[in-house]
């Protein structure tokens with residue numbers, strides 16, 4: 315009989331070591347994956363499970379595993395039944411799974427995988443769960459028809475064409491397929507066209523070669539170019555995303571493309587739309603109403619492009635309203651706002667182009683990587699962040715007095731934090747879009763839609779932003795993530811379902827110091843300020859909008875405290 319130590323298969327270990335040795339992550343796999351992966355039916359390796367000395371599960375989720383998965387590495391782990399790399403930063407093609415006949419679960423969602431879904435995935439005889447959502451996969455969906463398939467999700471990719479009409483795939487709802495290319499079709503989404511689309515005639519001059527008179531003044535971001543260029547090699551093809559409207563967007567007319575856009579940054583260097591389309595881009599985030607890209611232009615300049623989606627379903631505003639709103643927002647200048655550089659409108663596409671802010675968003679700074687290896691955010695930094703946020707919001711309130719909620723989407727992921735030496739500088743983004751999104755269709759997609767008054771069907775005022783600021787203050791002080799469960803969307807039910815419960819449970823503690831984020835609790839100074847901020851946050855999150863202070867008062871109090 316083999317001893318325990320030898321009771322594993324070296325080729326399986328070697329395969330796992332390829333990951334350990336080639337992909338950085340926040341889990342220290344070098345320290346955690348030593349010795350044999352399996353001891354009969356147990357494993358000490360993080361994320362690995364074994365049976366009879368064979369590796370059967372590999373589950374590495376949310377550890378920021380970064381880079382290209384070695385494509386063939388799984389081939390030698392022939393007893394594998396479950397593989398999951400959900401919520402990492404893996405790039406390149408999906409792994410080869412040919413011959414892994416025991417596989418029951420393949421979960422690769424929320425990464426940056428590109429290329430197509432390999433047809434051999436449809437030949438895995440025992441597949442029960444396939445999760446691929448939230449990548450950048452292209453091409454057609456293969457004809458999955460495994461009778462045991464109980465979960466399938468390929469949404470939020472760039473897939474196109476006809477969804478194969480198999481019994482297995484027809485069992486899955488719209489949500490398994492939506493947010494892909496416009497031409498992905500089938501009974502689960504929009505029906506496919508009966509006739510093949512006509513060949514375009516005559517063949518137009520390639521759009522890249524057209525004279526496009528669009529100019530964007532981007533010198534403000536050129537200064538950041540050097541920093542971001544160092545990230546080269548990890549970008550998806552931005553022009554693929556944009557071709558959605560350049561080619562298939564039949565309603566886009568050439569005159570519109572050559573129209574001069576309004577520009578909000580005054581410096582001289584110019585840029586055509588052509589160059590924007592050629593820029594390589596990386597997806598920064600996908601929300602219910604938008605996808606946000608970081609685009610690196612040929613000049614090295616970096617911009618952020620927010621592509622608003624679903625507005626044609628929701629928007630009550632016309633092109634004129636969109637232009638007016640963008641003119642208003644683009645002309646706002648404040649050092650605590652991410653500057654809008656320009657915008658683009660076509661019937662199918664609405665783009666807002668911002669200055670790129672080099673740094674992290676506040677959500678990441680507060681919550682990512684808690685535990686070993688985390689860089690803590692001390693109290694001084696938090697006070698300076700709170701002040702910047704309050705200045706940015708107070709400016710918006712003064713500049714847009716007639717707007718319901720001038721920011722409308724204040725939350726920690728929309729606070730961009732740049733480190734400047736020992737100091738932090740924050741810029742608010744995603745502001746001013748409420749008038750363009752007047753629908754209850756996606757009730758969780760704007761922060762003000764979680765305020766008590768909205769949930770009770772009442773109109774939104776500046777006080778809804780104050781409410782969001784109160785939530786943000788509590789998040790900064792307690793380190794707790796605000797309740798983000800989707801609302802029901804049904805007025806009566808959702809009136810009970812705003813974030814008030816989260817506020818109460820967050821501050822409801824017998825020992826006041828227990829509510830402080832552990833990272834600031836240990837600081838020797840500042841406790842009385844922390845509690846004064848909590849008092850202010852509670853006033854800001856009052857269930858009654860009229861009881862909340864005005865933003866100008868909030869700013870004054872923050873200045874007094876800090």
Ligand SMILES: Nc1ncnc2c1ncn2[C@@H]1O[C@H](COP(=O)(O)OP(=O)(O)OP(=O)(O)O)[C@@H](O)[C@H]1O
Pocket residue numbers: 598599600601602603604605606618652668669670671672674675723727728730743744759760
């Ligand atoms: N101007 C910018 N500069 C740098 N990073 C940005 C900029 N704008 C947005 N980002 C980053 O892109 C991410 C995605 O933005 P996006 O607004 O789509 O996401 P979100 O905040 O998660 O969702 P929502 O659509 O509800 O605001 C943000 O979390 C932020 O970190």
